[in-house]
Amino acid sequence: MADKFMHAVQYDSYGVADLEHVEVPIPKPCKGEVLIKVEATSINPVDWKVQQGLLRPLFPLKFPCIPATDVAGEVIDVGPGITRFKVGDKVVSMTTIIRNGGLSEYAVGSERMTVLRPPEVSAAEGAGLPIAGLTALQALTYHAGITLDKTTTTTTNILITAASGGVGQYAVQLAKLGNVHVTATCGNHNIDLVKGLGADEVIDYKTSQGEALKSPSGKKYDVVIHCAPSIPWSTFESNLSSNGIVLDVTPVLKTYCSAILKKLTFSKKKLVPVIMYPETKNLEYMVGLVKDGKLKTVIDSKYPLSEAEKAWAKSISGHAIGKIIVEP
Incomplete structure:
Protein backbone atom coordinates (compact mmCIF):
# COMPACT_ATOMS: atom_id res chain seq x y z
CA MET A 1 0.00 0.00 0.00
CA LEU A 129 -8.02 5.11 26.74
CA PRO A 130 -4.26 4.97 26.09
CA ILE A 131 -2.69 8.15 27.47
CA ALA A 132 -5.42 9.47 29.77
CA GLY A 133 -6.67 6.11 30.98
CA LEU A 134 -3.25 4.59 31.58
CA THR A 135 -2.06 7.73 33.37
CA ALA A 136 -4.99 7.50 35.79
CA LEU A 137 -4.49 3.76 36.27
CA GLN A 138 -0.77 3.98 36.97
CA ALA A 139 -1.16 6.92 39.34
CA LEU A 140 -3.69 4.97 41.41
CA THR A 141 -2.07 1.54 41.36
CA TYR A 142 1.70 2.00 40.92
CA HIS A 143 2.15 5.24 42.83
CA ALA A 144 -0.74 5.30 45.32
CA GLY A 145 -0.81 1.53 45.84
CA ILE A 146 -4.60 1.31 45.49
CA THR A 147 -6.07 -2.14 44.88
CA LEU A 148 -8.99 -1.82 42.48
CA ASP A 149 -11.07 -4.72 43.77
CA LYS A 150 -12.30 -3.61 47.23
CA THR A 151 -10.37 -6.40 48.99
CA THR A 152 -8.63 -3.99 51.38
CA THR A 153 -10.45 -3.13 54.61
CA THR A 154 -8.88 0.29 55.05
CA THR A 155 -10.53 3.19 53.24
CA THR A 156 -8.18 5.52 51.36
CA ASN A 157 -9.24 9.15 51.07
CA ILE A 158 -8.38 10.59 47.66
CA LEU A 159 -8.73 14.03 46.12
CA ILE A 160 -8.93 14.24 42.32
CA THR A 161 -8.57 17.72 40.84
CA ALA A 162 -10.03 18.60 37.42
CA ALA A 163 -12.14 15.47 37.72
CA SER A 164 -14.18 16.16 34.59
CA GLY A 165 -11.09 16.27 32.36
CA GLY A 166 -9.50 13.51 30.31
CA VAL A 167 -7.43 11.91 33.10
CA GLY A 168 -9.72 12.96 35.94
CA GLN A 169 -12.85 11.26 34.63
CA TYR A 170 -11.02 7.94 34.40
CA ALA A 171 -9.36 8.44 37.80
CA VAL A 172 -12.72 8.88 39.54
CA GLN A 173 -14.17 5.74 38.01
CA LEU A 174 -11.09 3.61 38.63
CA ALA A 175 -10.72 4.79 42.22
CA LYS A 176 -14.29 3.73 43.01
CA LEU A 177 -13.44 0.17 41.98
CA GLY A 178 -11.36 0.08 45.16
CA ASN A 179 -12.12 0.87 48.80
CA VAL A 180 -11.70 4.59 48.22
CA HIS A 181 -13.52 7.74 49.31
CA VAL A 182 -13.26 10.22 46.43
CA THR A 183 -13.43 13.98 46.79
CA ALA A 184 -13.32 15.69 43.41
CA THR A 185 -13.04 19.23 42.06
CA CYS A 186 -14.55 20.52 38.83
CA GLY A 187 -16.56 23.45 37.47
CA ASN A 188 -20.07 24.00 38.78
CA HIS A 189 -21.69 22.88 35.52
CA ASN A 190 -19.89 19.50 35.72
CA ILE A 191 -20.79 18.58 39.30
CA ASP A 192 -23.63 16.23 38.35
CA LEU A 193 -21.43 14.51 35.76
CA VAL A 194 -18.64 13.85 38.26
CA LYS A 195 -21.11 12.63 40.88
CA GLY A 196 -22.47 10.29 38.24
CA LEU A 197 -18.98 8.87 37.73
CA GLY A 198 -18.97 7.86 41.40
CA ALA A 199 -17.36 10.70 43.34
CA ASP A 200 -18.47 10.83 46.98
CA GLU A 201 -17.96 14.58 47.33
CA VAL A 202 -17.66 17.18 44.57
CA ILE A 203 -16.43 20.74 45.04
CA ASP A 204 -16.78 23.67 42.64
CA TYR A 205 -13.15 24.74 42.18
CA LYS A 206 -14.17 28.40 41.84
CA THR A 207 -15.64 28.61 45.36
CA SER A 208 -13.56 29.46 48.43
CA GLN A 209 -13.86 25.86 49.56
CA GLY A 210 -12.74 24.64 46.16
CA GLU A 211 -9.78 27.01 46.05
CA ALA A 212 -8.71 25.75 49.48
CA LEU A 213 -9.34 22.11 48.43
CA LYS A 214 -11.22 21.49 51.68
CA SER A 215 -13.20 18.26 51.91
CA PRO A 216 -16.88 19.00 52.77
CA SER A 217 -16.71 16.20 55.35
CA GLY A 218 -13.43 17.45 56.81
CA LYS A 219 -11.37 14.48 55.61
CA LYS A 220 -7.62 14.69 55.16
CA TYR A 221 -6.38 13.22 51.89
CA ASP A 222 -4.06 10.23 51.79
CA VAL A 223 -3.58 10.72 48.04
CA VAL A 224 -4.14 13.58 45.62
CA ILE A 225 -4.37 12.84 41.90
CA HIS A 226 -3.59 16.32 40.63
CA CYS A 227 -4.82 16.87 37.08
CA ALA A 228 -5.31 20.65 37.15
CA PRO A 229 -2.99 23.58 36.45
CA SER A 230 -0.46 24.60 39.08
CA ILE A 231 -1.66 24.82 42.70
CA PRO A 232 0.73 25.94 45.47
CA TRP A 233 2.15 23.15 47.63
CA SER A 234 0.93 24.98 50.73
CA THR A 235 -2.66 24.48 49.60
CA PHE A 236 -2.14 20.73 49.35
CA GLU A 237 -0.03 20.38 52.50
CA SER A 238 -2.67 21.56 54.95
CA ASN A 239 -5.16 19.06 53.52
CA LEU A 240 -2.92 15.98 53.51
CA SER A 241 -2.81 13.21 56.08
CA SER A 242 0.49 12.73 57.92
CA ASN A 243 1.94 10.60 55.10
CA GLY A 244 -0.09 12.09 52.28
CA ILE A 245 1.16 12.10 48.71
CA VAL A 246 0.39 14.42 45.79
CA LEU A 247 0.67 12.76 42.38
CA ASP A 248 1.04 15.42 39.67
CA VAL A 249 0.03 13.91 36.33
CA THR A 250 0.94 17.07 34.36
CA PRO A 251 4.33 17.87 35.89
CA VAL A 252 6.42 20.88 34.86
CA LEU A 253 9.98 21.82 35.86
CA LYS A 254 8.73 23.43 39.08
CA THR A 255 7.10 20.12 40.06
CA TYR A 256 10.41 18.28 39.88
CA CYS A 257 12.19 20.97 41.89
CA SER A 258 9.53 20.84 44.60
CA ALA A 259 9.64 17.03 44.66
CA ILE A 260 13.42 17.09 45.19
CA LEU A 261 13.05 19.66 47.96
CA LYS A 262 10.58 17.41 49.78
CA LYS A 263 13.10 14.58 49.67
CA LEU A 264 15.95 16.77 50.90
CA THR A 265 13.91 17.96 53.86
CA PHE A 266 12.79 14.40 54.67
CA SER A 267 9.16 15.46 54.57
CA LYS A 268 6.66 12.65 55.19
CA LYS A 269 4.29 14.44 52.83
CA LYS A 270 5.46 13.87 49.28
CA LEU A 271 5.05 15.39 45.83
CA VAL A 272 5.61 12.91 42.99
CA PRO A 273 5.67 13.75 39.26
CA VAL A 274 3.85 11.04 37.30
CA ILE A 275 5.12 10.07 33.86
CA MET A 276 3.01 7.34 32.31
CA TYR A 277 4.86 4.27 31.07
CA PRO A 278 2.73 2.33 28.56
CA GLU A 279 2.27 -1.39 29.15
CA THR A 280 0.19 -3.79 27.09
CA LYS A 281 -1.34 -5.52 30.10
CA ASN A 282 -2.63 -2.22 31.44
CA LEU A 283 -4.25 -1.26 28.14
CA GLU A 284 -5.84 -4.70 27.92
CA TYR A 285 -7.14 -4.25 31.46
CA MET A 286 -8.69 -0.88 30.62
CA VAL A 287 -10.35 -2.16 27.45
CA GLY A 288 -11.71 -5.07 29.49
CA LEU A 289 -13.25 -2.69 32.04
CA VAL A 290 -15.05 -0.82 29.27
CA LYS A 291 -16.24 -4.13 27.78
CA ASP A 292 -17.63 -5.21 31.15
CA GLY A 293 -19.42 -1.90 31.73
CA LYS A 294 -17.20 -0.96 34.70
CA LEU A 295 -15.62 2.03 32.98
CA LYS A 296 -16.75 4.50 30.36
Whole structure:
Protein backbone atom coordinates (compact mmCIF):
# COMPACT_ATOMS: atom_id res chain seq x y z
CA MET A 1 0.00 0.00 0.00
CA ALA A 2 3.06 2.25 0.14
CA ASP A 3 2.33 3.63 -3.35
CA LYS A 4 -1.15 4.83 -2.31
CA PHE A 5 -1.96 8.05 -0.51
CA MET A 6 -3.98 9.12 2.51
CA HIS A 7 -5.32 12.32 3.99
CA ALA A 8 -3.44 13.44 7.10
CA VAL A 9 -2.89 16.49 9.30
CA GLN A 10 0.66 17.50 10.15
CA TYR A 11 2.92 20.34 11.29
CA ASP A 12 6.43 21.24 10.14
CA SER A 13 8.08 22.99 13.09
CA TYR A 14 7.98 23.68 16.82
CA GLY A 15 6.03 26.63 18.15
CA VAL A 16 2.59 27.73 17.10
CA ALA A 17 2.83 26.43 13.55
CA ASP A 18 -0.52 25.80 11.91
CA LEU A 19 -1.74 22.29 11.26
CA GLU A 20 -1.69 21.44 7.55
CA HIS A 21 -4.00 19.11 5.67
CA VAL A 22 -1.90 17.03 3.28
CA GLU A 23 -1.91 13.93 1.10
CA VAL A 24 0.96 11.62 2.02
CA PRO A 25 1.88 8.02 1.22
CA ILE A 26 0.21 5.36 3.35
CA PRO A 27 2.96 4.00 5.61
CA LYS A 28 4.07 0.38 5.43
CA PRO A 29 4.41 -1.52 8.71
CA CYS A 30 7.93 -2.59 9.65
CA LYS A 31 8.94 -5.57 11.78
CA GLY A 32 6.74 -5.80 14.87
CA GLU A 33 4.21 -3.25 13.57
CA VAL A 34 0.63 -3.25 12.32
CA LEU A 35 -1.02 -0.86 9.89
CA ILE A 36 -4.35 0.41 11.23
CA LYS A 37 -7.19 1.99 9.31
CA VAL A 38 -8.09 4.69 11.79
CA GLU A 39 -11.70 4.81 12.98
CA ALA A 40 -11.12 7.25 15.84
CA THR A 41 -8.27 9.09 17.54
CA SER A 42 -8.20 11.31 20.62
CA ILE A 43 -6.36 14.54 21.31
CA ASN A 44 -4.31 14.79 24.51
CA PRO A 45 -2.58 17.88 25.97
CA VAL A 46 0.77 16.13 25.47
CA ASP A 47 0.15 16.27 21.70
CA TRP A 48 0.14 20.06 21.47
CA LYS A 49 2.73 20.45 24.24
CA VAL A 50 5.10 18.42 22.06
CA GLN A 51 4.32 20.69 19.11
CA GLN A 52 4.96 23.80 21.19
CA GLY A 53 8.37 22.41 22.16
CA LEU A 54 7.53 22.20 25.86
CA LEU A 55 8.66 18.55 25.98
CA ARG A 56 11.44 18.85 23.42
CA PRO A 57 14.18 17.29 25.63
CA LEU A 58 11.98 14.21 26.14
CA PHE A 59 10.37 13.96 22.70
CA PRO A 60 12.59 15.39 19.95
CA LEU A 61 10.69 15.36 16.68
CA LYS A 62 11.46 14.68 13.06
CA PHE A 63 9.43 16.95 10.79
CA PRO A 64 6.91 16.86 9.33
CA CYS A 65 5.00 15.31 12.23
CA ILE A 66 1.52 13.78 12.17
CA PRO A 67 0.32 14.14 15.78
CA ALA A 68 -2.01 12.20 18.12
CA THR A 69 -0.91 8.88 19.59
CA ASP A 70 -4.21 7.27 20.69
CA VAL A 71 -6.03 5.39 17.95
CA ALA A 72 -8.70 2.76 17.46
CA GLY A 73 -9.41 1.05 14.17
CA GLU A 74 -8.95 -2.05 12.05
CA VAL A 75 -5.74 -3.88 11.16
CA ILE A 76 -5.31 -3.90 7.39
CA ASP A 77 -1.68 -5.03 7.12
CA VAL A 78 0.95 -6.56 9.40
CA GLY A 79 4.72 -6.33 9.37
CA PRO A 80 7.20 -9.22 9.65
CA GLY A 81 7.10 -11.19 12.88
CA ILE A 82 3.54 -10.28 13.88
CA THR A 83 1.80 -13.20 15.60
CA ARG A 84 -0.84 -11.59 17.84
CA PHE A 85 -2.83 -9.82 15.14
CA LYS A 86 -4.25 -10.49 11.70
CA VAL A 87 -5.90 -8.42 9.01
CA GLY A 88 -9.46 -7.57 10.05
CA ASP A 89 -8.81 -7.37 13.79
CA LYS A 90 -10.37 -4.40 15.59
CA VAL A 91 -7.78 -2.83 17.89
CA VAL A 92 -6.81 0.00 20.22
CA SER A 93 -3.24 1.21 19.84
CA MET A 94 -0.81 3.82 21.11
CA THR A 95 1.41 4.98 18.28
CA THR A 96 4.76 6.72 18.59
CA ILE A 97 5.17 10.40 17.81
CA ILE A 98 8.28 9.76 15.72
CA ARG A 99 6.44 7.32 13.37
CA ASN A 100 3.08 8.70 12.34
CA GLY A 101 0.10 9.58 14.47
CA GLY A 102 -3.66 9.29 14.52
CA LEU A 103 -4.62 12.49 12.72
CA SER A 104 -4.62 10.51 9.49
CA GLU A 105 -6.62 7.87 7.69
CA TYR A 106 -4.02 5.18 8.48
CA ALA A 107 -1.54 4.85 11.34
CA VAL A 108 1.22 2.44 12.31
CA GLY A 109 1.19 0.89 15.76
CA SER A 110 3.69 -1.38 17.45
CA GLU A 111 2.53 -4.87 18.38
CA ARG A 112 3.73 -4.13 21.92
CA MET A 113 1.22 -1.31 22.42
CA THR A 114 -1.73 -2.65 20.44
CA VAL A 115 -4.58 -4.67 21.93
CA LEU A 116 -7.72 -6.30 20.58
CA ARG A 117 -10.93 -4.29 20.83
CA PRO A 118 -14.09 -6.35 21.44
CA PRO A 119 -17.40 -5.39 19.79
CA GLU A 120 -18.71 -3.96 23.07
CA VAL A 121 -16.08 -1.19 22.93
CA SER A 122 -16.68 1.49 20.30
CA ALA A 123 -13.81 3.06 18.41
CA ALA A 124 -14.36 6.40 20.17
CA GLU A 125 -14.40 4.76 23.62
CA GLY A 126 -11.23 2.83 22.84
CA ALA A 127 -9.39 5.81 21.38
CA GLY A 128 -9.80 7.71 24.63
CA LEU A 129 -8.02 5.11 26.74
CA PRO A 130 -4.26 4.97 26.09
CA ILE A 131 -2.69 8.15 27.47
CA ALA A 132 -5.42 9.47 29.77
CA GLY A 133 -6.67 6.11 30.98
CA LEU A 134 -3.25 4.59 31.58
CA THR A 135 -2.06 7.73 33.37
CA ALA A 136 -4.99 7.50 35.79
CA LEU A 137 -4.49 3.76 36.27
CA GLN A 138 -0.77 3.98 36.97
CA ALA A 139 -1.16 6.92 39.34
CA LEU A 140 -3.69 4.97 41.41
CA THR A 141 -2.07 1.54 41.36
CA TYR A 142 1.70 2.00 40.92
CA HIS A 143 2.15 5.24 42.83
CA ALA A 144 -0.74 5.30 45.32
CA GLY A 145 -0.81 1.53 45.84
CA ILE A 146 -4.60 1.31 45.49
CA THR A 147 -6.07 -2.14 44.88
CA LEU A 148 -8.99 -1.82 42.48
CA ASP A 149 -11.07 -4.72 43.77
CA LYS A 150 -12.30 -3.61 47.23
CA THR A 151 -10.37 -6.40 48.99
CA THR A 152 -8.63 -3.99 51.38
CA THR A 153 -10.45 -3.13 54.61
CA THR A 154 -8.88 0.29 55.05
CA THR A 155 -10.53 3.19 53.24
CA THR A 156 -8.18 5.52 51.36
CA ASN A 157 -9.24 9.15 51.07
CA ILE A 158 -8.38 10.59 47.66
CA LEU A 159 -8.73 14.03 46.12
CA ILE A 160 -8.93 14.24 42.32
CA THR A 161 -8.57 17.72 40.84
CA ALA A 162 -10.03 18.60 37.42
CA ALA A 163 -12.14 15.47 37.72
CA SER A 164 -14.18 16.16 34.59
CA GLY A 165 -11.09 16.27 32.36
CA GLY A 166 -9.50 13.51 30.31
CA VAL A 167 -7.43 11.91 33.10
CA GLY A 168 -9.72 12.96 35.94
CA GLN A 169 -12.85 11.26 34.63
CA TYR A 170 -11.02 7.94 34.40
CA ALA A 171 -9.36 8.44 37.80
CA VAL A 172 -12.72 8.88 39.54
CA GLN A 173 -14.17 5.74 38.01
CA LEU A 174 -11.09 3.61 38.63
CA ALA A 175 -10.72 4.79 42.22
CA LYS A 176 -14.29 3.73 43.01
CA LEU A 177 -13.44 0.17 41.98
CA GLY A 178 -11.36 0.08 45.16
CA ASN A 179 -12.12 0.87 48.80
CA VAL A 180 -11.70 4.59 48.22
CA HIS A 181 -13.52 7.74 49.31
CA VAL A 182 -13.26 10.22 46.43
CA THR A 183 -13.43 13.98 46.79
CA ALA A 184 -13.32 15.69 43.41
CA THR A 185 -13.04 19.23 42.06
CA CYS A 186 -14.55 20.52 38.83
CA GLY A 187 -16.56 23.45 37.47
CA ASN A 188 -20.07 24.00 38.78
CA HIS A 189 -21.69 22.88 35.52
CA ASN A 190 -19.89 19.50 35.72
CA ILE A 191 -20.79 18.58 39.30
CA ASP A 192 -23.63 16.23 38.35
CA LEU A 193 -21.43 14.51 35.76
CA VAL A 194 -18.64 13.85 38.26
CA LYS A 195 -21.11 12.63 40.88
CA GLY A 196 -22.47 10.29 38.24
CA LEU A 197 -18.98 8.87 37.73
CA GLY A 198 -18.97 7.86 41.40
CA ALA A 199 -17.36 10.70 43.34
CA ASP A 200 -18.47 10.83 46.98
CA GLU A 201 -17.96 14.58 47.33
CA VAL A 202 -17.66 17.18 44.57
CA ILE A 203 -16.43 20.74 45.04
CA ASP A 204 -16.78 23.67 42.64
CA TYR A 205 -13.15 24.74 42.18
CA LYS A 206 -14.17 28.40 41.84
CA THR A 207 -15.64 28.61 45.36
CA SER A 208 -13.56 29.46 48.43
CA GLN A 209 -13.86 25.86 49.56
CA GLY A 210 -12.74 24.64 46.16
CA GLU A 211 -9.78 27.01 46.05
CA ALA A 212 -8.71 25.75 49.48
CA LEU A 213 -9.34 22.11 48.43
CA LYS A 214 -11.22 21.49 51.68
CA SER A 215 -13.20 18.26 51.91
CA PRO A 216 -16.88 19.00 52.77
CA SER A 217 -16.71 16.20 55.35
CA GLY A 218 -13.43 17.45 56.81
CA LYS A 219 -11.37 14.48 55.61
CA LYS A 220 -7.62 14.69 55.16
CA TYR A 221 -6.38 13.22 51.89
CA ASP A 222 -4.06 10.23 51.79
CA VAL A 223 -3.58 10.72 48.04
CA VAL A 224 -4.14 13.58 45.62
CA ILE A 225 -4.37 12.84 41.90
CA HIS A 226 -3.59 16.32 40.63
CA CYS A 227 -4.82 16.87 37.08
CA ALA A 228 -5.31 20.65 37.15
CA PRO A 229 -2.99 23.58 36.45
CA SER A 230 -0.46 24.60 39.08
CA ILE A 231 -1.66 24.82 42.70
CA PRO A 232 0.73 25.94 45.47
CA TRP A 233 2.15 23.15 47.63
CA SER A 234 0.93 24.98 50.73
CA THR A 235 -2.66 24.48 49.60
CA PHE A 236 -2.14 20.73 49.35
CA GLU A 237 -0.03 20.38 52.50
CA SER A 238 -2.67 21.56 54.95
CA ASN A 239 -5.16 19.06 53.52
CA LEU A 240 -2.92 15.98 53.51
CA SER A 241 -2.81 13.21 56.08
CA SER A 242 0.49 12.73 57.92
CA ASN A 243 1.94 10.60 55.10
CA GLY A 244 -0.09 12.09 52.28
CA ILE A 245 1.16 12.10 48.71
CA VAL A 246 0.39 14.42 45.79
CA LEU A 247 0.67 12.76 42.38
CA ASP A 248 1.04 15.42 39.67
CA VAL A 249 0.03 13.91 36.33
CA THR A 250 0.94 17.07 34.36
CA PRO A 251 4.33 17.87 35.89
CA VAL A 252 6.42 20.88 34.86
CA LEU A 253 9.98 21.82 35.86
CA LYS A 254 8.73 23.43 39.08
CA THR A 255 7.10 20.12 40.06
CA TYR A 256 10.41 18.28 39.88
CA CYS A 257 12.19 20.97 41.89
CA SER A 258 9.53 20.84 44.60
CA ALA A 259 9.64 17.03 44.66
CA ILE A 260 13.42 17.09 45.19
CA LEU A 261 13.05 19.66 47.96
CA LYS A 262 10.58 17.41 49.78
CA LYS A 263 13.10 14.58 49.67
CA LEU A 264 15.95 16.77 50.90
CA THR A 265 13.91 17.96 53.86
CA PHE A 266 12.79 14.40 54.67
CA SER A 267 9.16 15.46 54.57
CA LYS A 268 6.66 12.65 55.19
CA LYS A 269 4.29 14.44 52.83
CA LYS A 270 5.46 13.87 49.28
CA LEU A 271 5.05 15.39 45.83
CA VAL A 272 5.61 12.91 42.99
CA PRO A 273 5.67 13.75 39.26
CA VAL A 274 3.85 11.04 37.30
CA ILE A 275 5.12 10.07 33.86
CA MET A 276 3.01 7.34 32.31
CA TYR A 277 4.86 4.27 31.07
CA PRO A 278 2.73 2.33 28.56
CA GLU A 279 2.27 -1.39 29.15
CA THR A 280 0.19 -3.79 27.09
CA LYS A 281 -1.34 -5.52 30.10
CA ASN A 282 -2.63 -2.22 31.44
CA LEU A 283 -4.25 -1.26 28.14
CA GLU A 284 -5.84 -4.70 27.92
CA TYR A 285 -7.14 -4.25 31.46
CA MET A 286 -8.69 -0.88 30.62
CA VAL A 287 -10.35 -2.16 27.45
CA GLY A 288 -11.71 -5.07 29.49
CA LEU A 289 -13.25 -2.69 32.04
CA VAL A 290 -15.05 -0.82 29.27
CA LYS A 291 -16.24 -4.13 27.78
CA ASP A 292 -17.63 -5.21 31.15
CA GLY A 293 -19.42 -1.90 31.73
CA LYS A 294 -17.20 -0.96 34.70
CA LEU A 295 -15.62 2.03 32.98
CA LYS A 296 -16.75 4.50 30.36
CA THR A 297 -15.09 7.13 28.26
CA VAL A 298 -16.73 10.50 28.72
CA ILE A 299 -16.67 12.16 25.30
CA ASP A 300 -16.59 15.93 25.12
CA SER A 301 -16.98 16.25 21.39
CA LYS A 302 -16.32 14.62 18.04
CA TYR A 303 -14.78 16.24 14.97
CA PRO A 304 -14.18 14.96 11.45
CA LEU A 305 -10.55 14.78 10.33
CA SER A 306 -11.29 17.68 7.98
CA GLU A 307 -11.83 19.86 11.09
CA ALA A 308 -8.95 18.49 13.18
CA GLU A 309 -7.65 22.00 13.88
CA LYS A 310 -10.89 22.74 15.78
CA ALA A 311 -10.34 19.67 17.97
CA TRP A 312 -6.74 20.79 18.52
CA ALA A 313 -7.85 24.29 19.57
CA LYS A 314 -10.50 22.84 21.91
CA SER A 315 -7.85 20.80 23.70
CA ILE A 316 -5.54 23.82 24.03
CA SER A 317 -8.42 25.83 25.53
CA GLY A 318 -8.40 23.51 28.56
CA HIS A 319 -12.19 23.36 28.76
CA ALA A 320 -12.86 19.87 27.45
CA ILE A 321 -15.14 17.62 29.49
CA GLY A 322 -13.66 14.16 29.03
CA LYS A 323 -12.09 13.25 25.70
CA ILE A 324 -11.95 15.04 22.34
CA ILE A 325 -12.34 12.57 19.48
CA VAL A 326 -11.40 12.95 15.80
CA GLU A 327 -12.89 10.56 13.23
CA PRO A 328 -11.85 10.26 9.55
